[in-house]
Amino acid sequence: MSCLLRAEGLTKHYTRYQGFFRSQTQVALSDVSFELHEGQTLAIMGNNGSGKSTLAGIISGAIAPTSGQLYLKDHALHSGDYKTRAQTIRMVFQDSEASLNPHMTIGKQLHEALLFNTRLTHEQRNELIRRTLLRVGLLDEHRVFYPYMMSNGQRQRACIARAIILNPKVLVADEALANLDTSVRAQILNLLLDLQDELKMSYIFITHSHEIAQHMADHILELKDGNVVNYAETTASIEKN
Numbered sequence: 001m002s003c004l005l006r007a008e009g010l011t012k013h014y015t016r017y018q019g020f021f022r023s024q025t026q027v028a029l030s031d032v033s034f035e036l037h038e039g040q041t042l043a044i045m046g047n048n049g050s051g052k053s054t055l056a057g058i059i060s061g062a063i064a065p066t067s068g069q070l071y072l073k074d075h076a077l078h079s080g081d082y083k084t085r086a087q088t089i090r091m092v093f094q095d096s097e098a099s100l101n102p103h104m105t106i107g108k109q110l111h112e113a114l115l116f117n118t119r120l121t122h123e124q125r126n127e128l129i130r131r132t133l134l135r136v137g138l139l140d141e142h143r144v145f146y147p148y149m150m151s152n153g154q155r156q157r158a159c160i161a162r163a164i165i166l167n168p169k170v171l172v173a174d175e176a177l178a179n180l181d182t183s184v185r186a187q188i189l190n191l192l193l194d195l196q197d198e199l200k201m202s203y204i205f206i207t208h209s210h211e212i213a214q215h216m217a218d219h220i221l222e223l224k225d226g227n228v229v230n231y232a233e234t235t236a237s238i239e240k241n
């Protein structure tokens with residue numbers, strides 16, 4: 001299986017200014033390297049403040065690393081390269097309510113993703129939205145819903161629809177199951193597994209749960225204070241191969 005996403009020595013320093021002359025440097029990530037292969041899942045784990053969100057931000061392009069480089073199939077990615085990232089790497093966050101625009105219907109939000117990133121006609125966009133909503137277990141009627149009209153689980157499905165509608169190669173799920181109750185969590189987990197199988201996506205799964213990481217992932221990368229303290233293949237993956 002070929003390498004899709006490669007991180008080499010990702011490092012991030014934040015500078016905190018304390019008054020006019022004093023500043024303090026916070027090392028959020030230090031020399032983090034990993035490889036993500038096509039169709040595989042990498043789980044990123046670690047305690048609060050270990051650097052998981054910073055790493056997710058660098059992968060999505062929202063945060064520029066202080067040093068180090070991310071490659072997508074040997075093509076160096078740069079932060080601010082939004083067009084390439086939007087079509088190849090998509091995020092799903094923990095808080096579905098905050099990640100959707102409360103003033104726009106779900107259909108409008110999906111239309112926008114297509115409008116900015118594809119040359120599809122209005123009819124083609126409509127058809128793709130219909131198929132994507134059904135694919136994530138929603139109904140075509142949900143396109144006229146505003147986020148507040150939906151349950152937590154339905155909103156997370158809408159976020160997944162927005163993430164997969166551009167047919168990305170990598171989906172980054174940042175604690176995407178954390179806010180859901182147990183039965184909904186299992187449904188969304190199964191949906192993500194089905195989508196990965198069908199669309200051949202690679203996943204980066206940021207989670208606090210060892211159980212989910214062992215179940216979902218091929219490799220686990222564990223961070224502590226910004227450093228990689230463990231990077232290993234999961235038992236499930238070893239048994240599979």
Ligand SMILES: Nc1ncnc2c1ncn2[C@@H]1O[C@H](COP(=O)(O)OP(=O)(O)OP(=O)(O)O)[C@@H](O)[C@H]1O
Binds near residue numbers: 014015049050
């Ligand atoms: N914008 C910022 N400015 C300064 N320091 C920051 C900033 N963002 C994060 N940090 C610091 O960098 C370190 C890593 O933070 P990060 O949010 O990446 O960790 P995390 O593992 O995602 O934590 P959590 O699970 O609580 O979200 C922490 O010490 C945090 O305080």
